Amino acid sequence: MPSPENFNEVLSLIDETAKYHDEWRKAQGEERKLRHALKKGRSIDYAMWEQSLAAIRTARKDLDASFEKTSASAEKNFHVGPHSRNGKIHGGLFTGGRTHWNPILGTEETFFKVERGKDSPIYLRFQKKETAKEVTLGQLLDDGRVVISINALQLAAKARNPAILASTLEHESVHFDRMLSQDGMVGHAQNETAAYQRIIDIAGDIGLDADHVADARSNVSSRLGDVNLQGWQSHFSGKPYRAQPGSKDYPYVPAPDSHLDGWSAYQGRLKAIEKDQNELALRIAAVRSGADPWFLRDPPNARRTPPPGASIHDGCSTPGFMAGDVYMPPMPCARILPQPPADVAIPAVPAPRPILIPVRASRPLLGLAGRICADPSAAHSQPFHDEYAFAWYDATQDVSALPKCQREIYLVLVRIRQEGSPDFNSAYFQAMAENLNLPQAPVFVPPAPEIDVPVRPGPATRDCVLADGRRCIRWR
Ligand SMILES: [Zn+2]
Known part of the structure; x- marks a missing residue:
């Protein structure tokens, strides 16, 4: 457990990031409202619209800078994060590429186009779920990019417990370490079991609340059957288990253009x-x-x-x-x-x-x-x-x-x-x-x-x- 001062340092940074997020959303809402009114020919002070446009940019800059400080502070004070902060990617379309640990903030579903010189670009997706059953807290993308959802910070702020953010960073760290390991990520079920098990292991040290520990346990137990089966299969075949593209368990994007449609629609909106x-x-x-x-x-x-x-x-x-x-x-x-x-x-x-x-x-x-x-x-x-x-x-x-x-x-x-x-x-x-x-x-x-x-x-x-x-x- 971090000292009370360190605990509070992370918590106040989380509050700050959440505040910048609110400002950014507010500026977006204002700009949208004014833009629609201006488009309809209503007479509105132009300067007001320009100000809200500038406010969006300023608020987003502040938001991203604040998140960077917050995640670094959570890593330092809760002793979480990957074993190696940079290295070579193993597995998937980015095999052989170098990456480094650098969590960014995800505020909505986002698509990324990763250029590869002469080769066709690869499209990636940060999927932000917010259903009653599932809320995205973080995601490791195939190029080693870690996206931490604003949900993780908002939940931590609401519960007044920064351990929720720390456990999210640790969860993604387990994925990141596996991606950089010699074998890469062999399967989705094994990935998630390992990451949630790690959260259960450190829950006491970081002071994670009972709800999130219970959630981690149910995530492990729901996948244990699959993981055990994979273990048996590999035992009898004498070959180590590895999910193939096309399998539901494949932990990487199967093809460069798998998310092309999503990306195009997203670009269209922007x-x-x-x-x-x-x-x-x-x-x-x-x-x-x-x-x-x-x-x-x-x-x-x-x-x-x-x-x-x-x-x-x-x-x-x-x-x-x-x-x-x-x-x-x-x-x-x-x-x-x-x-x-x-x-x-x-x-x-x-x-x-x-x-x-x-x-x-x-x-x-x-x-x-x-x-x-x-x-x-x-x-x-x-x-x-x-x-x-x-x-x-x-x-x-x-x-x-x-x-x-x-x-x-x-x-x-x-x-x-x-x-x-x-x-x-x-x-x-x-x-x-x-x-x-x-x-x-x-x-x-x-x-x-x-x-x-x-x-x-x-x-x-x-x-x-x-x-x-x-x-x-x-x-x-
Ligand atoms: Zn995961």
Whole structure:
């Protein structure tokens, strides 16, 4: 049993995560309500909708960060977790791939698409059950990804007992250790029997409540018949038992596309929401800038020239500087990283999506806006258009103190990026910058840190998959 202080530390972190979860759900509900009203043409303050959209992102970021702290604290204070935290996967479609222990929070049924370079992707599913009989607390996916359901935290918060979360982590640890073991997971029944038996064994040490212990016991006893039968079969045949794909006992996803239909439907739902949001953002941008939103995008064959006298490529690695009334953040050199970074911070999105590396340095959209203001004709340069496609921005950033031109250009660039536009219209932004370029007092913006963002796989695509921004699964 952890000390009362340690017990309370985990419990208060669980409460914090549950609170962020509520905030995230609330922001989602608000955004949905406003979006539907706006779609129906009802007049609602646009800023309110934008605020709730930003609130969703902030709350999800907070939620995921809080969960990470909570699960780490539960592992440390209750002495639970896998024996080996990283290693090679044995069994299933991911055999030979490397993975490491890194539990993530599951808030709803989620599908993951795991890219494998030239090979077809594998689709995985986190199944969140909430029936009277069964509640999903956690799940180990085939690529070694452990998803802990928000249910485990909510139950722990309600019972005021963090051991419920600790036992869930331990349960998944037993699966994880087996996946990394030489034989891999031989069958579903054996998996679950071992994991629940482990919970029964440590229940006294961690202070698990009687209900959950009873639940673990019934899970063991309901599978014991199958496990014993498998033992007898292997005894008489002289071959160790191993469930085959097609058997109900097979503990892995049988085929890469087993969950393709589910994934497609899930993507369809996400895309529909995204499309509505993008349309609204575009409409709002048009209303605010007085332009036809469709004009904001360059025609696909637009000809571009480098800005006169400016050598954009030489801007690489220069320090930040003031150009007129606009601060230019430093421009890092674009580069391909030879190795994926261990921890790439990817902005929180409702559904983590596997992302192909390589990564390349991304510049702030704010800096691009500044450079267009400093030289409006530069809006025609190809490097600026390339930079736009990969530039990052923080929708929650307060830009009210920026010079007018930089601020206005930036806000419209953000909107068309949110709208999903892969490009911006050169002539429009040149004209906008020229009109807005009135002398103003210099305003200093501290240089923003450079972050790495995933880029579309190019010719140099490496044989490595970065899933949900944290885990790299390497292929031979
Ligand atoms: Zn299990």
